[in-house]
Structure formats: C-alpha cells, structure tokens
Amino acid sequence: MNLLRELLENLRQFVATIGATTLFLGRVLGQVPRALLRPGLIVEQVHNAGALSLVIIMTCGLFVGAVLGLQGYDLLQRFGSEDALGTAAALALIKELGPVVTALLFAGRAGTALASEIGLMRATDQLTAMEMMAVDPIRRVVAPRFLGGVIAMPLLTIIFIAIGIFGVQVVGVQMFGVDSASFWSQMRASVGMDDIHEGIIKGCVFGLACSLVAVYEGFTAVPTAEGVGRATTRTVVTSAVLTLILDYMLTALML
C-alpha cells in the first residue's frame, strides 16, 4: 500500500516536472526573439558551450572512432568483408554514436556548467537583482545560454563524427591495412544524405533537450550550496536519460 502511494507520488511529481519544464520552455521561447537582437550575448554562450567543450569532444571522438575501428575490423574480418569497415563505422557514428555520445558529453561538460552558473546566480541574488533592475533574467541570462547550447550541440556532433571517422581510418587503414580506396569509396557509395540528416536532426533535438534541462535545473535550483549541487547532478542524470529515450523515439520515427 505504501509502495503504491509512493509510486503514485513519484508519478505525480514526474508529471508536474514535465509540466513545469514545458511552461518554462514556453517562457524561454517567448524571450528568444528579443534575445536574438543581442547576438553578442549568444555568440559568447556558443563559445562557452561549444568552443570550451571542443577538446573533450575531439578527444572522445577520436577514441570512440578508434575503438569502433578495432571492434569493427574484428567483426567484419570474420566474414571476410573488412572492406565494409568504412561504411559500417561511418553509419554507426553518423546515425547513433555521434549524436548520443556528444549529447552525453555535452550534458557533462556544458550542461553542468550552465546549471551551476545559473544556480549560483540565483543563490547569490544576482537573478533577483536583475529583476529589481527591471531586467528579465529569462531574456538576459537564460535565453542566450539556451540558444548557445542549441546552436553548439549540432556543430559539436558534426565535429565528433568527423574526428570519429578519422579514428576509424587510423585503426582500420593504417594499423590493419584495410584497403584505403575501398574504405572511402564504399563509405561514399552507401552513406546517403538521409543518414546525415538523421544525425544532424538528432544532434539538434538532443541539444534542445540538454540545454533546456540545464537552464531549467539551474533556474529552479534551491538557492543554497546543496541545492546548486543537486541541480547539477540532476542535470547530468536527466539529460542522459532523456537523450537515450529520445534517441529510441527518433530512430523509430526516422528508420
């Protein structure tokens, strides 16, 4: 009985959070047109969310690609079709690994930074001070950061995929001696524009979701040290879960 009550309570909270987040998204989107009038602020946030995540994205991209090369080669040579390594790895990176791993890394690097920054601004009265100066913090603080994340995420995804394919090539062609010409030509022949669109659409959707979660958690953080810490943790967890669920739904839709 208690378990049931707890379950219902959790469900109620879950629905309430989704509702609150949606309302929040509405408020943010309402301020987006006015935020767009100040491109300087957005560029700054693209730099914060994107450029500063670049090193981690590139490093991870390289190693994910390299592992894909190792495993892919091992798998394909059992069927004697090592030449298909380029196609297999590129499709895996473009359609799945690129957007998903980038989103997870983005949540860990940029999402937490956003959430704790906004949370700390809340905890130190900076957001209230802005409101008292008749400046809407949603427009001045939240919207540019949200847009920065939304713009940066697909770009990071593309970079991740490119570096990943380079990693596959290093392992497959340089180390295992897969024929370079068939590696690239097979990839070019069988990866279509649809596949690339799928990857980019996923990158955009994940970017939207992760950025929204981060700014929402930061903005609604309990204004204490503990509250900001919790908001940061929740940002990572929620973003990761949301990314994987959305990934399934998007894949099912676009397959």
Add this chain to the structure above:
Amino acid sequence: MTLLSYAPSKAGRAAIDSHRVHPEGTILDPNMAQSAPSQSEVARPSATDNLVEIRDVHYSVGKRPIFSGLTMSIPRGRITAVMGPSGTGKTTLLRLMTGQIRPDRGQILFDGVDVSTLSRTELYALRLRMGMLFQNGALLTDMSVFENVAFPLREHTDLPDSLIRNIVLTKLQAVGLRGAATLMPPELSGGMARRVALARAMATDPEILIYDEPFTGLDPISMGMIVRLVRQMNYALGITSIVVSHDVEELAILADTSYIIAGGKVAAAGTFVELKDHGSEIVNQFMHGLADGPVAFHYPAPDYYEQLLADKA
C-alpha cells in the same frame, strides 16, 4: 521613464559639469537633484505625502503566518527604518513591496498604484523607479565594477558608450570607488561591494532606494561610509529611503521615522526617542537588546525534564 529624459548631449555635459563643480562628487547628477522630486509632484498632484502605503497586509508561507494585518506608510523624501527581531519577515516585506511576491490579502500602494495587481511589464516599469541594495550587494560576478554599474543603462537605454562612461564614472565617484572601476566583484571587500551595488542602484536615478540589511557584517569604517552615503542620497537627491536592519545604533543616526515589526504586525512606530521610551515589552526588549522577553531565549520545545526522561526510557 526617467531614463528617457537623458538627451545625450545635454546630460553628457551635465555629467561632466557636475564632475567639475563637485570634485568630491557629493552630488550625483545636478539634473536629477532638482527634477526628480518636482517631476513627481507635477505628474501626480493628488498623490499623498507617502510614497508607499501598506494597508492591512496578510501573508503566510505554507501554514506559517508572516504578516497578519500589517499597516505602514513610508513618507516621501524621508529615511524610514524598518526594524525587528530576526525572522520577523523584514526581507519578506521588501519582496512584497517590490512585487516579487504577492500578499494573500491587503494592499501595497506605490505612489497610489497597487503593486500586487500589476502585470509583469507594468511591474518592470515600476521597478525602474526603485533601486534596491541587497544584503551582499548581488553584483554580477562575471562583469567588472564598471560594467556592473553600466548594466542597467545598457539594458534600458541606447545611450552611446561615451555617455554611459560618464554616467558610470560619476556614480562611482559619488560612492568613492571611481578608482576601482576595473576590479572584478570577487576582488572587492564587503563594504566596497555594497557601495558598488549602491552606485548601480543609482544608475537609473530611482525615486526610492531600498536597503536590505546594509550594515550586516561590516567593520565600523565601512559602516560609517554606508551611513554617510544613505544620508547623502536622501538629502542631496531627495530620494525616499527604506532601511531594513537591526543595527539600532546606526539607525538612530539615520532614520526620520522607524517601524518595529514583531509578530506579523507593527509593534511600534515613531521617532527614535519615542521608541526608546516605548511602553511595549517587545519594543523595549528589541531597543535595549535584552536576551529574554517576549522573544524567548528558548525556541518552543516540549517540557525539558519530560523529554530527558522519555529519551532515557
């Protein structure tokens, strides 16, 4: 709002002139000193002498009542102190006054307008007429002192950079921190942060300045500086001031009228002399800093001996 009155060339020159005439920077902006009070008189001839009126306000957080029937009035152009023991909702009162939260019942009139009925846009327009100083300054930590003071101007006006620079420097000169313009907020002491916050609150030339615990945690020198600034802003510019604090000594120097809030209501009101000799027990306890009285030393708890024995069992 008042910002629109800045004609670039005129105000720019005025800012520089004031700088020349008053090298010590005692007056922030000569235009404002004369125009702010007269403007509101002309605009609202019927307005009362009280800039803020709080009428029978009820407010509770959850089931805990904070205010039950609070009535106060803040006279225009004066310094009003709001005092009370910790936890009586002094900060809550400021949040009600500035429309950050709404009362359950009752009215809060700012210059005749009920704050709690305003839309977000109207509220923001109203807040341009208010300046608020937060307990810790609440400076934006990713901007320099200069940019902090320039922030409201950049957000609300299209003034050219050269003019913004002049306004910011005059405001900083008035609080004695022109030399600190390039510092970042973490490099400031507590007193300096508050003075920068004051300069920022003054940037939009408000009619009222609200100070939330301006003396808390300051050394006597910084405290003296803040006291001097509060007076200066009030007398030189005719700004209405509300000081929320429990530093009885500082308020004794500053306040024209004082309110003591306790138990969700006004416990006493009047000049400092009147409050010192007030008959009420709670006022007496507060003004003389007695450890026990109506505000008990012990937080409400079950019977001491019973609890000790029960825990043993």
